[in-house]
Amino acid sequence: MSDSLGIDSQVQKLIAELGSNFDGVLKQYHGNLNTLDMFSLFWSLKEAHETLTPKIPISRKSKEDSEKFRKEGNKAFEKKNRSEALKLYNKSIVNAPHPPLRIGDDIQADSQQKPDYETEALSLAYANRSAVLFELQQYEDCLSDIQRAMENGYPENLRQKLIKRKESCSIALNNPSGERKRLLTRYLVKPPRISESNPAIPSLSNSVKMAVSSSVGRYLVAQREIKPGEVLAVEEIYCKSMTHQYLQTHCNTCFIRCLIPLPCPTCSEIVFCSNECREEGLSGQHRLECNILPYLGTMNTSMIIPYKILTRTPFRHLKKLLQLYKEEKESKMAGALGFNARGIYDSEDYRTMCCLVTNQEKRDQRSLFTICAGAFILTKLLLLNQEYFLDEMGSYCEPTQDDIVVVGGALFYHVMSDLSNGHRYGELQASGGSDGAPEIQNIGAWISPTLSLANHSCDQSVITCNKGNLGVMTAIQTILPGQEVTTGYLKGYGAQSVSIRREILAKHYHFECSCPACKENWPTFANLPESFQMKCWRCFHFVNRSDGQCSSCGEDYTTGGGNDTYNWKHVDEEVGLAVLGFLRMRKNFKTARLDFKYEDLKVTIKLIEIMDKYIILPNKIYANAKVFLAAQMRNQRDFVQIKEGFS
Structure with a gap:
């Protein structure tokens, strides 16, 4: 941050x-x-x-502003520019004077009671939006807007056309052969789970515990061997906030993108995606920000x-x-x-x-x-x-x-x-990249107490990201018992030199990193070695391929067996096959996509595990595998797909 x-x-x-x-x-x-x-x-x-x-600044509802946006929407609608018309009708709805909303049994949103003539702007905006939704074959949403228009004092002399539109919606919905494509399709991914919770820190896996030292304070450490791809923490986000530019395009409660929003009855600053999210927001934290949001919302x-x-x-x-x-x-x-x-x-x-x-x-x-x-x-x-x-x-x-x-x-x-x-709070955009690949767009920020316990390494062992209202920590390499579980505060060693990383960390986080990548001055990704050397399990120097002996301590790796040595030729073949399998998969899978196969992850995880065990690091293929696994883990989250032309 x-x-x-x-x-x-x-x-x-x-x-x-x-x-x-x-x-x-x-x-x-x-x-x-x-x-x-x-x-x-x-x-x-x-x-x-x-x-x-x-x-x-005063953020009051304005009949005049609502009328202005509605008339601009009408012009766009007449020109068949339906996406622009929808955006303008949304603005008309957000700015229109709104009657009070009853939240729960006894709580009302803090908006002043409006006589029918004042809510007419709202009813007209809903009615006009229903027209463009009908043209876009969004019949369920069209019916909802027709109902809202009626409830908010839509003029009696105009109601007949809404009634006809309602009947047409019902006919279309009852036509099984009718093909309709939603403007926005929400895909829900099964929330990640940890297999067994730490009894003292329930958001953590039992494979991880908290430790304390005088030099780094609190940190996380592995209690058993952790495999790549293993979920280590799942935690409800304590607080989150959107940046100002997304306040009227994303739901203020769940942060999901919404093309057909509902307004706050009091302010013109934010939107909601559903009645449920609006009720939660108005009875919760939005109540504490509503009348100051014109100032607060523009802040970092x-x-x-x-x-x-x-x-x-x-x-x-x-x-x-x-x-x-x-x-x-x-x-x-x-x-x-x-x-x-x-x-x-x-x-x-x-x-x-x-x-x-x-x-x-x-x-x-x-x-x-x-x-x-x-x-x-x-x-x-x-x-x-x-x-x-x-x-x-x-x-x-x-x-x-x-x-x-x-x-x-x-x-x-x-x-x-x-x-x-x-x-940073990331939103997965299903086709955000130039090659059609998904992209993570930062739309805000969040904080949670358990996930904050993980310290930084420029060669991080886990990734931490948001998935809906959850913060999730996932391993991207093997973590042995007693090893620290580390996340990344910035781009890793592959993207930035040690001097740049240390400068950023000192300025923003007030410490000098002493991870292996910094202490040993590992090269950036472009200069990493592609060939691999096997390591001695006793002293961690490389094993000579010529005679199978450790280059430092002389340990023999020609026969192997047990927990002390291995047969270097067998391992050399095993690593080579794992690398070949990974490179073949990556050739056919040129970017991290949403439609990945679990077999692709298994190939990646197998390579990382083998190289963690036998190979001297850093290594370019190993780094590539970790980046790929991290991207796939980040992409396993809810997302929306928006019809072309309506982003």
Whole structure:
């Protein structure tokens, strides 16, 4: 993740306002000071309140805007440009004044009651969208829009044409010979599962445990031999956020692409893919962002994720929980942090998000000052929102100075932890590449506590990615008992030189990598050796092909047998056949596709296992196999296929 919060211009204005006092203020920000004290100091700066208080644009529904988009849609529809007409009718619906929605038994979306004449714009937009959906043979969706138009005050004198369209839809749907292609087809992949959970960390496989060291802190280690392709962790994503450009093309709840969206009844910023997702969003976190989303939605995800982490925990519980976690940090060993009273590391428990690494002590003063500015802005947004500081009865209560500092200090912490632990949220696009191959498009970010335990290696042993609302960790090489389970924070050794990798890691993650690829300065992919050398199991030097002896310790590999040696000629033949099988498969399978066969994975996994066991690394064919396996593992996720011309 980037170390930028996207607030540099605001911070520069504050620094200019502080003038000669800035250096004195900056000296009070250092890694050994706690976040509460640093935030309290920041909150006391009148210059901060003058320059950083957000000015939130108004995002109200507009009959005029709705009418404008609808008329533009009509022009596109008349020109038979159905895809453009659909987009414009969607905008008309999103901007139209909306009546209240009842969510559950007793919760209503916070939109003002609209008389029929005000909701007429919404009804007209739904009716017009139903027309283009009918032309596109999306009959079920057409019927839904006709129903919505009727429910929202569609004019009586125009209803007859909707009734006829409804009848035509029913006839078409009852015609078994009619061929219809959906604009958007959603393909669901069976969610990955772990065979047996770690009893203390349920999101982890029992093949993995958490360990602690003074040099790297908490990390993950294998408890038994792990095979390539094995799922090691499946965890519900704790928080996720979309980048601004996707807010009106993807569902705000499930993040799936939607071509026929439903609006929020209050704001014009986001969309939902279904009534179910809309109900979940309006009764959940969207309620806490709706009226500030015109400002919050434009911010970097490294600001939005901390806001969502904090607001998952109601304010009436927050102070008590933060005090408890503070006491736990002071009394418990590092390896016990995040575990509840039952000794469980529960991914849904806020305490697990309060013990992630922040690298606070390694950040320079300017970085801490900027992050504190970010926390200040988020706290201001919470105050402007008036949906977070609620009492037991759900009524707004004016926060005290102490309340504000507690919340701001927590946000300060979560911004730092997200910068060190966040993941990019990828969407699989079924035909995104120039050659028709699937592509992973980053549309946002996410964070989860268990998957954050894996440390970095430039030759990572696992991949970590999102699959729907799950974070999943999968092995891409053999991991022996006692070996660390490592993920990758950036492009690996094959794509970047060691100097570039170390520069990026030092800047954004504040450590110098000491993985084998860095310590031994492995070459990039283009310069990796294609030929392979077998390794001695005793000293790990290469075995001479001329006499079958280890080049260093002299161990004999001409006969083999047992657990100490092997017959080098037999292994040479076995490796050669595995390489040949992999290269043959790759020749016919030029890119990672969606329609892969499990046999292709078996061929790849077999090669990786054999080379892990017998071959000196790095090696180009081995690296190629790991990249291929990683791509296939990433592609095993839900995706949508969109009709050509409607992307």
